Amino acid sequence: MEFVTPTINILIVLPVLLVAGGGALLMLLELFMAEERVKQWAPTLAIIVLALAFLQTIGLWGQTHTTFTPEGSSPMVILDNFATFLNVIFLLTGFFTVLISVNYLPRVGLNRSEYYMLMLFSLSGMMLMGMANDLILVFLALEVLSIPLYILAGLSRPRPESEESAMKYFFLGAFSSAIFVFGIALTYGATGSTALPAVLAGVSNGGALALAGVAMMLVGFGFKVAAAPFHMWTPDVYEGAPTVVTAFMSVGAKVGGFAAMLRVFVSAFGSLGQTWVPAVAVIAAITLIIGNVVAIVQPNIKRMLAYSSIAHAGYILMAVAASVNSPDGVSAALFYMFAYLFTNLGAFAIAIAAERKLGEGVMLDDYKGLAKRSPLLALAMAYFMLSLTGIPPTGGFSGKFFVFRATLEAGLVWLAVVGVITSVVSGYYYLRVVYLMYMYDGEGELHTKPALLTAVALTVLATLVLGLLPGAWYEITKQAALQGLQVLAGG
Amino acid sequence: MAEQITFIIGSILALGAGFIVVTNRNLFHGALALMISFLGVAAIYLSLDAGFLAAAQLLIYIGAISILIIFAIMLTRRMMQTTEDPFNSQFLLALAASVTVFAILFSAIVYVWPLTASNSVPLAAKTAVADAVLQDTVVNLGSAFVGADGYVIPFELASILLLAAMVGAIIVAWPKPEDVA
Numbered sequence: 001m002e003f004v005t006p007t008i009n010i011l012i013v014l015p016v017l018l019v020a021g022g023g024a025l026l027m028l029l030e031l032f033m034a035e036e037r038v039k040q041w042a043p044t045l046a047i048i049v050l051a052l053a054f055l056q057t058i059g060l061w062g063q064t065h066t067t068f069t070p071e072g073s074s075p076m077v078i079l080d081n082f083a084t085f086l087n088v089i090f091l092l093t094g095f096f097t098v099l100i101s102v103n104y105l106p107r108v109g110l111n112r113s114e115y116y117m118l119m120l121f122s123l124s125g126m127m128l129m130g131m132a133n134d135l136i137l138v139f140l141a142l143e144v145l146s147i148p149l150y151i152l153a154g155l156s157r158p159r160p161e162s163e164e165s166a167m168k169y170f171f172l173g174a175f176s177s178a179i180f181v182f183g184i185a186l187t188y189g190a191t192g193s194t195a196l197p198a199v200l201a202g203v204s205n206g207g208a209l210a211l212a213g214v215a216m217m218l219v220g221f222g223f224k225v226a227a228a229p230f231h232m233w234t235p236d237v238y239e240g241a242p243t244v245v246t247a248f249m250s251v252g253a254k255v256g257g258f259a260a261m262l263r264v265f266v267s268a269f270g271s272l273g274q275t276w277v278p279a280v281a282v283i284a285a286i287t288l289i290i291g292n293v294v295a296i297v298q299p300n301i302k303r304m305l306a307y308s309s310i311a312h313a314g315y316i317l318m319a320v321a322a323s324v325n326s327p328d329g330v331s332a333a334l335f336y337m338f339a340y341l342f343t344n345l346g347a348f349a350i351a352i353a354a355e356r357k358l359g360e361g362v363m364l365d366d367y368k369g370l371a372k373r374s375p376l377l378a379l380a381m382a383y384f385m386l387s388l389t390g391i392p393p394t395g396g397f398s399g400k401f402f403v404f405r406a407t408l409e410a411g412l413v414w415l416a417v418v419g420v421i422t423s424v425v426s427g428y429y430y431l432r433v434v435y436l437m438y439m440y441d442g443e444g445e446l447h448t449k450p451a452l453l454t455a456v457a458l459t460v461l462a463t464l465v466l467g468l469l470p471g472a473w474y475e476i477t478k479q480a481a482l483q484g485l486q487v488l489a490g491g
Numbered sequence: 492m493a494e495q496i497t498f499i500i501g502s503i504l505a506l507g508a509g510f511i512v513v514t515n516r517n518l519f520h521g522a523l524a525l526m527i528s529f530l531g532v533a534a535i536y537l538s539l540d541a542g543f544l545a546a547a548q549l550l551i552y553i554g555a556i557s558i559l560i561i562f563a564i565m566l567t568r569r570m571m572q573t574t575e576d577p578f579n580s581q582f583l584l585a586l587a588a589s590v591t592v593f594a595i596l597f598s599a600i601v602y603v604w605p606l607t608a609s610n611s612v613p614l615a616a617k618t619a620v621a622d623a624v625l626q627d628t629v630v631n632l633g634s635a636f637v638g639a640d641g642y643v644i645p646f647e648l649a650s651i652l653l654l655a656a657m658v659g660a661i662i663v664a665w666p667k668p669e670d671v672a
Contacts, residue, residue, distance in 0.1 A: 013644070020651050027658070068644045070635070076644050114658055121655045128648065140648045147652060151659035166663075186596075208599035 009067040012060070012079040015053040015087055016127045019094075022049030023120035030113060038113045043102045046116045050094050050123075057087045062479075066133070074195035078133040085334055085480035086130035086259045089341055093252045094123045096345045099455035100352050101244040107447060108358040110156055110242055118148035119248060126256035130263065135184045135194040138260045142180065142224065145256045146173050149249050153241035156358055165240025172223065172233040180220025187213030196268040204271045214269055214276055218283075221265075224257035225313045228287040235298075238306035243355055243362070246302060247348035250309045255337045258316055262330055266323045273324035281321040285418045287314030292422040296429045301351050301362050304429060305344070308388060311426060312340055318419055319403045322410035329410060330481035332402040335474055339387070339395030339466050346459030347384040350377055353446050353456075361444060367433055368442030377446065378437045380460050385430040387463050390423050395466030402474060497538040504531025514577055519564050526557045543628045
């Protein structure tokens with residue numbers, strides 16, 4: 001066979017390669033270094049890898065590339081502003097997760113060197129979710145995202161809660177993956193291709209087969225982003241998993257799911273919008289109602305944040321439903337996820353500081369008197385709760401504002417009304433945390449180390465910036481959203 | 492005609508054995524039936540001129556995966572003895588749900604999807620695939636997997652996936668701390 005020079009543009013996938021390669025490197029290090037030393041250096045190494053990938057990603061902003069084109073087909077990987085923006089979200093998620101894990105893991109006796117490796121592998125899958133331009137790659141990226149999370153959820157084995165968490169996540173995750181891949185198969189049957197541009201071209205003539213494919217993929221994504229009625233696993237998994245893992249998956253897995261969902265549904269299935277938009281709108285409404293109402297009765301902060309994360313999936317789904325008929329839908333979703341990243345990770349950072357031992361100190365009653373014990377941390381927690389509720393000036397408010405505006409633009413007035421009402425409801429359980437912190441006295445210990453405090457400070461700062469200067473950031477998400485769709489439609 | 496017979500036999504083997512897998516009370520017998528089901532799928536691959544896939548199906552699914560399942564059942568003695576009822580209290584609900592989904596998908600595929608004359612070619616009228624093409628299957632598959640103008644990125648991603656799954660399996664299977672002490 002003659003030798004053909006590869007036509008791969010490696011720079012595009014370099015951030016993913018760095019993250020995945022960093023994970024593999026961490027695993028290999030154990031062969032050459034003492035285990036204790038690896039554990040000592042793993043967080044630093046992970047931060048270095050993430051920083052390098054971050055710099056590379058920032059450098060790619062504004063550029064559009066495609067690569068890995070099978071013969072006679074469309075490119076499998078696409079890197080546009082949409083993917084770059086999401087990669088920034090994922091890398092920041094990884095960064096903050098390392099910061100909050102550094103001291104937590106040894107404290108609760110979970111300091112395993114596999115932790116950072118699996119986290120980096122999962123991150124590489126998330127990054128490819130946004131870059132995938134082919135359903136095969138979407139599916140594989142989804143699995144690379146999920147499988148390390150199944151394991152991380154069970155990391156504090158043999159705690160029964162953690163084992164239950166891993167089992168439930170694994171079984172329901174595998175089940176939803178099967179439904180998802182069945183959807184891909186039906187879409188392939190209807191359009192004759194798994195490449196998104198070809199799917200876009202063929203899906204309108206795909207008939208009922210294509211619709212069945214779209215429906216099954218919607219169910220698969222619904223599981224991943226924890227949208228009702230596919231949310232059943234979320235509270236138990238979030239409660240049982242080690243809190244740092246919960247923090248990581250509450251942002252990473254959700255944004256990863258939405259990354260591929262936006263790309264696939266808005267661009268490839270855009271022409272079927274009139275069919276799937278009502279379905280997504282109804283799912284969004286159910287998710288908002290279930291998430292916000294059931295969160296009220298949760299006595300455990302991790303379960304409360306689990307239902308809160310279901311509710312926030314509902315708000316992002318509102319933006320997804322709006323994205324076909326409104327030019328602001330995708331950018332609103334991107335902005336909302338960007339704000340959610342900081343607010344949610346910040347809230348989890350404080351929950352981690354307040355966790356005495358594994359699974360102790362996670363009840364809402366443990367937050368009584370936090371304001372006296374640590375005024376600054378209580379203030380930060382109060383600020384995050386305001387942001388999650390959507391009270392200005394916070395990033396959460398800006399995100400909700402853009403999402404509601406896009407929903408109204410798209411003509412889904414009833415959905416916007418549901419969103420506003422459920423936001424008011426959510427104030428009850430978010431502000432109760434503030435009430436408990438400031439109005440009661442209570443005992444408890446706080447574990448505040450510099451790394452965790454850095455994470456809290458940075459997330460507060462970012463939430464504040466997004467709350468005070470939303471316009472400038474919204475312009476950035478607008479650039480990210482528009483180019484993503486233009487390229488695909490043209491390709 | 493010969494193709495149709497192969498197809499019918501393969502389908503009966505795959506579906507009939509598959510039915511035994513999910514209904515049999517004995518896990519071990521279920522594993523054996525699974526092997527027969529795999530064999531039926533291999534026969535269907537053969538009738539589709541996918542010789543390499545049929546061989547891979549035989550070697551990997553029957554030769555390796557089924558044997559592993561049987562080992563796993565035999566090594567966990569409790570599972571060997573149990574004859575669990577595969578039907579639980581939600582059996583009727585699940586049956587109704589799966590029958591509904593099946594009906595919807597079946598009608599979508601058979602009736603609604605326009606099976607017009609242009610895209611349904613009678614079996615007899617199909618041009619036979621040239622032997623040269625069939626013999627090159629393995630070469631083509633290989634270069635499609637690792638070639639730069641092929642599916643190298645999903646291929647490599649799958650290797651990360653397997654690596655993560657392997658590490659995870661070791662973490663899960665490793666003796667619990669109190670067992671070691």
